[in-house]
Amino acid sequence: MVAQPAHTPAPAPVDFDNARILVVDDLRSSRMLIGSVLKSAGFSNIDYAGDGIEALERFEAHEPDIILLDIVMPRMDGFEVSDAIRNRFKSDVPILVQSGVQEAEQRVRAFDMGATDLVSKPINAGELISRLRLHIERRRLIARLQSYQKRMEEELHSAEGMQMSLMKETAEVEAITLPRQARMETFYRPSYKLGGDLWDVFEIDEHRFGVLMVDLSGHGVSAAINAFRLHMLAERSEVDTTDPGQWLARLSDELYEILPIEHFATAFYGVFDTRDLSLTFAGAGAPTPVLRRANGNVEHLDASGLIMGCRSNGHYENQRLMLQPGDRLCLYSDALYENFDTPDGALSVEELSALIVATMEADAEDGFTIDLIKRVFGSVPESFPDDLTILMLEVLRS
Numbered sequence: 514m515v516a517q518p519a520h521t522p523a524p525a526p527v528d529f530d531n532a533r534i535l536v537v538d539d540l541r542s543s544r545m546l547i548g549s550v551l552k553s554a555g556f557s558n559i560d561y562a563g564d565g566i567e568a569l570e571r572f573e574a575h576e577p578d579i580i581l582l583d584i585v586m587p588r589m590d591g592f593e594v595s596d597a598i599r600n601r602f603k604s605d606v607p608i609l610v611q612s613g614v615q616e617a618e619q620r621v622r623a624f625d626m627g628a629t630d631l632v633s634k635p636i637n638a639g640e641l642i643s644r645l646r647l648h649i650e651r652r653r654l655i656a657r658l659q660s661y662q663k664r665m666e667e668e669l670h671s672a673e674g675m676q677m678s679l680m681k682e683t684a685e686v687e688a689i690t691l692p693r694q695a696r697m698e699t700f701y702r703p704s705y706k707l708g709g710d711l712w713d714v715f716e717i718d719e720h721r722f723g724v725l726m727v728d729l730s731g732h733g734v735s736a737a738i739n740a741f742r743l744h745m746l747a748e749r750s751e752v753d754t755t756d757p758g759q760w761l762a763r764l765s766d767e768l769y770e771i772l773p774i775e776h777f778a779t780a781f782y783g784v785f786d787t788r789d790l791s792l793t794f795a796g797a798g799a800p801t802p803v804l805r806r807a808n809g810n811v812e813h814l815d816a817s818g819l820i821m822g823c824r825s826n827g828h829y830e831n832q833r834l835m836l837q838p839g840d841r842l843c844l845y846s847d848a849l850y851e852n853f854d855t856p857d858g859a860l861s862v863e864e865l866s867a868l869i870v871a872t873m874e875a876d877a878e879d880g881f882t883i884d885l886i887k888r889v890f891g892s893v894p895e896s897f898p899d900d901l902t903i904l905m906l907e908v909l910r911s
Contacts, residue, residue, distance in 0.1 A: 531558045532556065532558065532578040532579065532649050533558045533559075533560065533575070533577040533578050533579075534551060534559050534578065534579055534581060535560045535561075535571055535572065535577040535580045535581070536548060536551075536559060536560070536562070537561075537562045537563075537564075537565070537567075537568040537582045537583055537586070537591070537594065538561075538563070538581075538583040538586070538611075539563055539564055539583060539585075539586040539587060540583075543583070544561050544563070547581065547641075548561070550636075550642070551642075551645075554642045554645075556645075560575075560577065563586075564586045564587050564588045564589060565586055565588060565589025565590060565591065565593055565594040568580075568582070568589075569589075569594060569597055569598075572598060572602065572606075573602070576602075576604060576606060577606060578607075578649055578652065578653075579606065579607045579608075579645060579648055579649055579652070580598070580606060580607070580608045580609065581609050581611060581632070581641075582594060582595065582609065582610050582611065582628075583610075583611055583612070584611070584619075584623065585612070591610055591612070591623070592622060592623065592626045593626075595608050595610070595623070595627040595628055596626045596627060598627060599626070599627035605652075606652070607630070607649070607651070607652055608627060608628050608630075609628075609630050609631070609644060609645065609648065610623045610628040610630070610631050610632065611631075611632045611633075611636060612631065612632075612633070612634060629648060630644055630648065632644060675741075679711065679713075679740070679741075679744050680699070680701055680711070680712060680713065681699075681713070681714060683699075686699060686714050689714055689716050689722050690714065690722060690906075691909075693720065693722055693785065693787040694787045694790070694838075694908065694909050694910075694911055695722075695785055695906060695907065695908055695909055696906075696907050696909055697714060697724075697904060697906050697907070698880055698881045698882050698903075698904070698905040699714075699882070699902075699903070699904050699905075700882035700883070700886070700901070700903040700904075701900075701901070701902045701903075702896075702897060702900070703737075703900045704848075704896065704897050704898060704900050704901075705896065709729035709730065709735075709736025709737060709739060709740050709778075709900055710726075710728050710729070710740070710846050710900040710901070710902040711725075711726075711727045711740045711743060711744060711902075712724075712725060712727070712902050713725045713744075713747070715754075717754055717755060717784065720786055720787050720788050721755065721784055721785060721786045721787070722784070722785055723754055723782065723784050723785075724782070724783045724784075724785065724844070724904065724906060725747070725780070725781070725782045726781045726782075726799070726844050726846070726902060726904055727740075727778050727780040727821075728778065728779045728780070728799070728846045728847065728900070728902070729776070729778045730775075730776050730778065731776065735773075735776075739772060739778070742768075742771055742772075743764070743768065743778065746768070747764060750763055754784070755784055755793075756831065757782040757783060757793055757794050757795035757829070757831055758795040758828070758829040758830055758831040759829075760782060760795075761780060761782055761795050761797050761818075761827075761829045762826075762827055762828060762829050764780075764821060765797065765821035765822055765825075765827045765829075766825050766826065766827070768821050768822035769822050769823070769825050770825075772822045776822065777820045777821060777822045777823050778797070778820065778821040778822050779797055779798040779800075779820055779821070779847075780796070780797040780798075780799055780821055781794065781795075781796050781797075781799040781802065781816045781844055782794060782795055783795075785906070790837065790838075790908055791833055791834065791835055791836065792833070792834045792836055792842070793831055793832070793833045793834075794814070794816070794831070794832055794834070795818065795829040795830060795831050795832065796814075796815065796816025796817055796818045796829070797816075797818045797819060797820055797821045797827075797829060798816075798817060798819065798821075799817075800845055800846065800847055800849075800850070801813045801814065801815075801816060801862050801866075802814040802842055802843060802844050803842070803843045803865075803866045803869045803870070804834075804840065804841070804842045804843075805840070805841050805843075805869070805870050805873050805874075806837065806839075806840050807837055807838065807839025807840050811866060811870055813862060813866065814832070814842075815832065818830070836908045837908065838908050838910040838911070839908065840907070840908045841873050841905060841906070841907045841908075842905070842906045842907075843869045843873070843881075843885075843905050844903070844904040844905075844906075845901075845902065845903045845904070846899075846900060846902040846903075847899070848897050848898065848899035848900060848901040848902075849865065849885075849889060849903065850864075850865045850889075851898075851899065854898075860889070865889075868885065868888045868889055871888065872884050872885040872888055873905075881905045882903045882905065886901075
């Protein structure tokens with residue numbers, strides 16, 4: 514029975530974009546009365562079911578936007594209907610249970626079986642319309658948010674593919690390094706789909722190739738945009754790529770012009786020459802590279818220097834290192850040693866260096882980069898708190 518006191522104004526008609534409502538009640542008189550209240554409020558797409566089995570048939574044929582469900586019905590009661598919708602059909606459609614049952618246990622059971630809200634009998638027209646409106650609008654808002662999230666996920670996935678395409682596949686790296694008496698292992702993973710780390714290995718001439726690793730501040734979309742910018746600048750740079758110091762200086766000047774305030778980059782750029790097995794390099798505030806010589810000696814290279822993009826006319830010193838077959842050099846971004854939960858727990862250069870050297874000496878089947886990650890993190894995490902890049906350059910015997 515629908516009670517509408519004289520002092521309760523009829524709800525003003527509203528446009529709900531033809532929201533479909535399924536009214537489930539075993540009493541035809543109740544269905545018709547509820548239908549008249551809904552129509553007076555502007556709802557026009559109303560379907561009816563006389564019991565639980567018919568309700569599920571109607572639901573399966575065309576899922577409604579909301580269900581107004583009676584509890585006590587023949588053949589299948591409202592509890593069973595609600596449970597079937599949630600578990601058999603896996604639907605999150607709002608279910609408003611109408612019941613004259615006042616026992617707390619029955620009301621709790623209604624929610625346990627999947628009810629969204631309760632409407633007591635006799636139904637008050639104003640309350641009924643307000644609750645219907647609330648839950649329909651809420652579901653539509655959630656649907657819009659889910660649609661937006663799906664669209665953003667698709668766009669992020671596309672952007673992720675574009676960013677990964679900036680970094681060479683293993684076969685491409687081998688085609689550059691192996692003919693020049695070297696090999697490289699690489700690892701890159703952004704903290705979430707997109708990141709600000711960027712690495713590259715590129716041919717300079719028949720004797721030399723360049724190795725670049727850059728870590729742009731921040732992570733996510735903004736850092737990825739800056740990584741695309743940097744890649745574009747590096748691709749079109751007219752500065753001699755055989756001079757790491759000048760090359761970084763030019764890139765830094767151009768980054769200074771385009772990066773947002775407080776954004777910057779750290780970098781390492783080296784040129785390997787197979788003719789004398791030399792590595793000429795320059796650093797821009799990059800983490801300390803670790804070199805393990807073939808004879809077991811360990812050296813820490815100086816990749817410090819002015820971070821890129823913080824001011825114009827920066828200067829970067831070239832350093833030259835003579836290598837031997839069997840020497841291995843590890844480059845990495847700061848995510849390998851930083852502890853974002855406990856800053857005091859970050860690995861020192863010596864601690865990380867010991868792990869790197871032990872990994873180089875182990876020659877694990879998983880490869881250097883994966884084995885190193887396992888030693889540092891205990892396993893290979895599904896995600897990292899920051900973008901992580903690891904490069905390992907090994908000089909081969911001719």
